[in-house]
Amino acid sequence: MKKIINDPSAVVAEALRGMALAHPELIRVRPDPAVVVRADAPVAGKVALVSGGGSGHEPLHGGFVGRGMLDAACPGAVFTSPTPDQISAAVEQVHGGAGVLLIVKNYTGDVLNFETGAELAAAEGVDVRTVVIDDDVAVKDSLYTAGRRGVAGTMLLEKIVGAAAERGTDLDGCEELARRVVANLRSLGLALTACTVPHAGEPSFTLAEDEFELGVGIHGEPGRQRLPMEPADQLVARLLGPVLEDLPFAEGDRVLLLTNGMGGTPLVELYLAHGIAEKLLADKGIVVERRLVGSYVTSLEMQGMSLTLLKLDEELTELWDEPVNTAALRWGI
């Protein structure tokens, strides 16, 4: 393992210190329990959005704290959900009197810890609601799994609901909007290489030079299928096909397309893949109304990518276009 770190167990704490110094105008970092909060929190009268999850997915979630997106993020250890005391501390620090919406990716640990954190916050009299994101079509949603995972689509939800909260939408409205986004959101990812969790010291799995893993998650966990390596045209088609079938997306639909990098794939490849995806969608008569290309929901240094589609309506499009001012997403300001 070769990484720019000191003690593997201090990676998150040291990274948070650097992040606070990098973005003093946007965020404050509270060290124990670790919480990243908007610099101007709490914003009186606004619904507060709190998310969090294991570290290693940067810029998710801390990079999306700021005006028009999240009020707080709770960073857990690498690939480990945050603990309930982090979540209740975040709620306490950003609660502006209009309630708090917790945005949780669907993993057993995240759901359990956020449930407990929500109970603690509710015991303090805060109106706390929870929305669980499960956009990954790689996992079969059945009684026999923990359910679909929350992956790259999470950041789209955080942006859109964050814009609504900033406009003054109340807690009921934000919760309903969040559920609507979840219902129209689908993703699928692939990996060309594994990633190495700092405290583990070795890659989470190994892929041969001529293999890729389809349906990979964002924690270095193996996917559902290992296949021989293919040219980009085929790789993109393999991602897009199941995503389109699942909702399903149909001719005439207007969509937001997120072409997301897993951390170790250069932008030149992401643009290449994005071009293919747009062409495939155009061929099917699906209108790419908005798009975003970059590494936003990552898996440490993993090489790979995911495609996310969100079916848009006029309101979702308007909310996407609203100003946002965070470390990793910034426009209209």
Add this chain to the structure above:
Amino acid sequence: MTCTTETLVAAVRGLAGVVAEHRTELIDLDRAIGDADHGENLNRGFTAVLSALDSSTPDSPSAMLKLVATTLISKVGGASGPLLGTAFLRAATATAGQSELDGAAVAAALKAALDGVVARGKAEVGDKTMVDVLAPAVQAATEAAGESVAAVLAAAASAAEQGAESTIPLVARKGRASYLGERSAGHLDPGARSTALLLRSLANSAGAR
């Protein structure tokens, strides 16, 4: 032989030692079908339990169990933090008001721990989780409940080890390994392994007295 606060504190210190010793093994098991953090998370939690013991002295078995519970819940994260934390919390509640625990009390505490884990995580036997270890352990402990603490825990630990082995051929239906579907078969579940290790450590502590 019963279990006093003092012996339980010593047993908890023993748990921390076993977790530290098996940290890498648990990470490796988790890497195969999960996300390679189980050994690290448990070790962080039990190291925090040791620090907590340096600054406070529990005055009953129940208080000792509760200290483990709250520390694991606030320090571990992941699924194992709330699940193991809940197990210890329910055991604390089940033993409240008792200054010494006999075999029957230990069996009842284990039963309460299992019920808590099932209520929280909603797993059943056969899902390839820690429940595959706790359920047979509780059954064995209940059958031995009339005997000494050491005998109850020895029975529980043996059943736990068999339970852990039984997870190897299973296809996971809960937790992160469930995403792998059929590919999760053929691997020992890391949560099952750690639960069996903890029970064996408790049995060893009780048997050594």
